[in-house]
Amino acid sequence: MRLSFRTVWGGGKTAIFIKGVAQYYFFPANAPFVFWDYLKPDPGFRAALGFEWRNFDFSLESGYTHFAGIDPYRIYVEDLHLFPLLFKFGYIFALPKGWGIQPEAGFGAVFYKTIHDSTIHPGPRIMQESFTVNMMASLRLNLVWEIPKASFLLLHIGGGADMIPETEGPNFIPAVEAGLTFKPRLSRRTPVRSASQPAPRPMTPTTPRQPAPTWNIHFIENTEQIVPTDYPLLEKIANAIKQLPANCKIQLDGHVAAWGRPDAEMDLSFWRGQLILEALSSRGIADERIYFLPWGSTKPLMRNDTTEGRYLNNRVEITVLTGGKD
Numbered sequence: 001m002r003l004s005f006r007t008v009w010g011g012g013k014t015a016i017f018i019k020g021v022a023q024y025y026f027f028p029a030n031a032p033f034v035f036w037d038y039l040k041p042d043p044g045f046r047a048a049l050g051f052e053w054r055n056f057d058f059s060l061e062s063g064y065t066h067f068a069g070i071d072p073y074r075i076y077v078e079d080l081h082l083f084p085l086l087f088k089f090g091y092i093f094a095l096p097k098g099w100g101i102q103p104e105a106g107f108g109a110v111f112y113k114t115i116h117d118s119t120i121h122p123g124p125r126i127m128q129e130s131f132t133v134n135m136m137a138s139l140r141l142n143l144v145w146e147i148p149k150a151s152f153l154l155l156h157i158g159g160g161a162d163m164i165p166e167t168e169g170p171n172f173i174p175a176v177e178a179g180l181t182f183k184p185r186l187s188r189r190t191p192v193r194s195a196s197q198p199a200p201r202p203m204t205p206t207t208p209r210q211p212a213p214t215w216n217i218h219f220i221e222n223t224e225q226i227v228p229t230d231y232p233l234l235e236k237i238a239n240a241i242k243q244l245p246a247n248c249k250i251q252l253d254g255h256v257a258a259w260g261r262p263d264a265e266m267d268l269s270f271w272r273g274q275l276i277l278e279a280l281s282s283r284g285i286a287d288e289r290i291y292f293l294p295w296g297s298t299k300p301l302m303r304n305d306t307t308e309g310r311y312l313n314n315r316v317e318i319t320v321l322t323g324g325k326d
Helices: 228-242 262-282 307-313
Strands: 002-011 014-023 039-041 044-053 056-070 077-091 099-117 127-146 153-166 169-182 214-218 249-254 290-294 315-321
Touching: 014 056, 014 169, 044 077, 077 127, 099 153, 127 169, 214 228, 214 307, 228 262, 249 262, 262 290, 262 315
Parallel strands: 002 169, 249 290
Antiparallel strands: 002 014, 014 044, 039 056, 044 056, 056 077, 077 099, 099 127, 127 153, 153 169, 214 315, 249 315
8 A cells, every 4th residue: 555645846847756655565465476575564655756758757756665584495484675766757648527547557676675584593693684776667547636626736546566586587576656736826926027027917897989890829749849730820819919009908818628627727728828918929019919828628618529629629719809999
């Protein structure tokens, strides 16, 4: 059994996290792939430092687990102290309604100290110690669930095995796990600017005197990359805006096609809007003319169960607000 708690700082493209893990191995009776099945594990612990990039996790994990038992072949008491050091990486495949599947793999080294009490009674006590460094690999498959009304909490359950090569063959140590990940909710943020650049003011309702021009720039699924065929349109939009009166404001609305993680969807819509804001700014549109709102997946144009619908929903809307005097 493995229980974990993780807190994440930051947001957007990357986040840094610290993870603490309580872990328990189990050995099936007479399993041919477990050469330590005479040892009984105590609850151990793991700690990890890593970062998250979109749905990817990368971390460095270490910890301690203790095993004890009686060797059935040499009839002595044995203590085994296990200290793993693993580089781990995983990816969450999003499913509907906040569910996801996370395969996770790790590799690295394991340091273990073995203490044998090979005393034969009557006689003096004989203690033998040995210290070994070996390779280690880890595999897990977790089912992840984003808790409704508390999307900053992720619950995961799963299982897998750790593998340590031994002279008898590969030693697979099965494990099951359940964990909880804490991720602070991402708020809607204003673009990062230098002190000399004014931030966009909050949106205020305006009554346009004529239909407001609106364009859509589309994005590749689950990325901040503009669909290549829309780059010429972006140039035309920038040129059209520069021909408008200077008091005309521009509103950017970032959207994504839903995939089941509302916080991540909101975050991606923010960075898509930020990209368009920077693209217009680099083409000569003054920052103070631009308003910017991320909407996540809350305002789809079409259903998300078709390729066409997801294409249309992965967009940033660019609207000219024509209220005010020319």
